[in-house]
Amino acid sequence: MKPKVIYWGIIGAGKIASKFAEDLNSIHNCKLYGIASRHLQKAEAFKSQYKAEKAFGNYEDLAADDNIDAIYIATPHSFHKAHTLLCLNHNKSVLCEKPFAMNLQEVEDMIRLSKQKNLLLMEAMWTAFLPHFQYVLKLLQEAHFGKILKLEADFGFHPHYEESSRLFDKSVGGGSLLDIGIYPIFAALSTMGIPTTIEATAAYFPTGADSKCDIVFGYPNSEGILKSTLLEETKTEAIFYCEHGKIKINGQFHQPSTVKLIDINGNSKLKTFDYKTIGYSYEIEHFNQLLRDGKTESDIMTFERSLELISSLDKVRRNINLEYK
Numbered sequence: 001m002k003p004k005v006i007y008w009g010i011i012g013a014g015k016i017a018s019k020f021a022e023d024l025n026s027i028h029n030c031k032l033y034g035i036a037s038r039h040l041q042k043a044e045a046f047k048s049q050y051k052a053e054k055a056f057g058n059y060e061d062l063a064a065d066d067n068i069d070a071i072y073i074a075t076p077h078s079f080h081k082a083h084t085l086l087c088l089n090h091n092k093s094v095l096c097e098k099p100f101a102m103n104l105q106e107v108e109d110m111i112r113l114s115k116q117k118n119l120l121l122m123e124a125m126w127t128a129f130l131p132h133f134q135y136v137l138k139l140l141q142e143a144h145f146g147k148i149l150k151l152e153a154d155f156g157f158h159p160h161y162e163e164s165s166r167l168f169d170k171s172v173g174g175g176s177l178l179d180i181g182i183y184p185i186f187a188a189l190s191t192m193g194i195p196t197t198i199e200a201t202a203a204y205f206p207t208g209a210d211s212k213c214d215i216v217f218g219y220p221n222s223e224g225i226l227k228s229t230l231l232e233e234t235k236t237e238a239i240f241y242c243e244h245g246k247i248k249i250n251g252q253f254h255q256p257s258t259v260k261l262i263d264i265n266g267n268s269k270l271k272t273f274d275y276k277t278i279g280y281s282y283e284i285e286h287f288n289q290l291l292r293d294g295k296t297e298s299d300i301m302t303f304e305r306s307l308e309l310i311s312s313l314d315k316v317r318r319n320i321n322l323e324y325k
Contacts, residue, residue, distance in 0.1 A: 006030040006288045009062045009092070011083050012074035013037040013046040016097060020072055021050040023280040030288055036062035059083060063090040070291060072124070073097055076166050077173030078324065081106040084121070088113050093120035095287050099178050099313060100306050102324055107310045111303050120290055122283075122298045123306045125186060127254045129282035132273045133190075136240070136247055136259055140191050145263070146243025147221070148192055153184035154227040155254065156212075156234030161205070167230065168207050173324055175209030177202075177316060181228030183254040185312055187238045188217050188224035194308055195219055202320035203231075215316055255279050 008024060010017050013035055024032050032052045037043040040057030047055040056062040063071065063086050071087045073080060073096040081101040087094045094114070100107045100123040114121035127133050140148060157180075159167055167174050188195070197218035202210045211231050217224035227234070238253040239246060245263040256275035262268045283301075290298060297303055317323070 003029045003288075004292050006291055007033040007067055007069045009034040009036065009065065009068040009071040010046075010052075010074060011036050011059050011062060011071060011087070013042050014074060017046070017072070017074035018050070019278050020074060020280050020284075021046070021052075023277045024284055025050060026277055027281055027284055027288070030284070033068055034062045034065060059086060063087045063092060068092060070095060070120075070287065076169075077178050078102055078171065081110055084110045085113055088117050088119055088121070091117065091119065093287075093291055095122050095124050095283070097124045098309075099123075099173070099182055100310055102173055102178075104307070104310050104314050107306060111307075114296065118296055120287070120296050122287060122290070122301050123309075124283055125301050125306075125309075126280055126283045127183060127186060128190070128301050128305075129286055130256060130279055131275075131282070132249065132257050132259050132271075133253075135271065135273070136238075136249055137190060139247055139261075140240060140242075144242075144261075145240075145245035145247065148240055148242055149222050150241040151188055151192060151217075151222075151224040151226075151238065152241070153187045153224070153238040153253065154229075154234045155180040155183050155236050155252075156227065156229035156232050157236075158232050159230060163207055168205050168209050170207055170209040170324060174207070175205070175211070175322075176228040176230045177210050177213045177320075177322065178313065179228075180230075181213050181215070181226070181316070182309070182313065184224075184226035184228060184238070185215070185217075185316070186309060187253070188226060189305070189308055189312060191240065192217065192219055192222060192224055194312070195224065198312070198315045198319060200316045200319035202322065205230075210320065210322055213316065213320065 036056035043055035195217035212229035
């Protein structure tokens with residue numbers, strides 16, 4: 001029996017929406033039906049490029065279209081809650097880009113409505129679904145090199161500074177922490193759990209958005225040294241130092257990558273993965289299957305994981321006195 005075709009809508013027509021649409025078009029039994037932008041001309045161009053069926057000049061009309069099964073939200077962070085609630089209230093399942101929302105309260109509101117409406121909702125933390133990351137999780141769970149003693153994870157790049165850019169606009173959640181710091185934090189939570197202590201320091205752009213953030217997750221017998229920066233290019237690696245060796249996810253660790261295993265004697269082995277897409281295809285296929293199975297929560301990117309992630313981001317923000325409103 002042929003699987004049900006999933007018809008997708010996308011809210012927001014920026015760079016990440018383009019990558020998502022490209023991978024969506026590579027997957028069987030799903031289709032990009034609609035794209036919505038605040039500017040119809042932009043939506044029309046997106047529709048043409050990625051072969052969508054309809055373009056919308058506002059988000060409400062897309063959310064209300066009965067032909068759509070699922071909606072991917074790719075707008076700036078500060079709009080995630082409002083756009084998620086809009087879609088859920090129109091009885092659409094939602095895959096919302098990370099960070100899920102701006103704070104714990106907003107995420108709780110989103111989850112609460114999805115449960116009330118009995119609809120599938122998932123945070124689009126694509127890293128969680130990538131084969132190389134799943135491989136590392138398994139190695140660590142099986143204590144391949146013994147217990148984790150330390151994690152070092154960084155994410156840094158150096159974009160041209162423009163005050164009008166979303167990346168530097170604090171009012172929409174701009175800055176290093178929510179945009180890229182979320183990845184090292186996610187790596188730590190996924191492998192070491194919730195820390196007992198969190199310490200953080202930051203620097204800021206003139207807009208008030210954080211330009212860099214240095215974070216230490218403390219655990220009883222280990223620590224996570226985490227870094228995000230918009231001031232320099234970094235290797236963007238995740239290195240797990242264990243009792244009998246180390247596991248390194250090479251840069252860029254958050255996207256399709258390779259894994260290097262180095263035992264205590266210095267012997268190394270490189271593990272490669274056959275990636276044929278940008279990498280968004282894995283979370284899309286997972287979400288599609290959840291929909292077909294009538295599920296309302298992912299068993300990989302669970303609500304609990306999303307709540308732990310946003311709670312940790314909130315704690316870091318309190319450490320560095322960063323407020324978005």
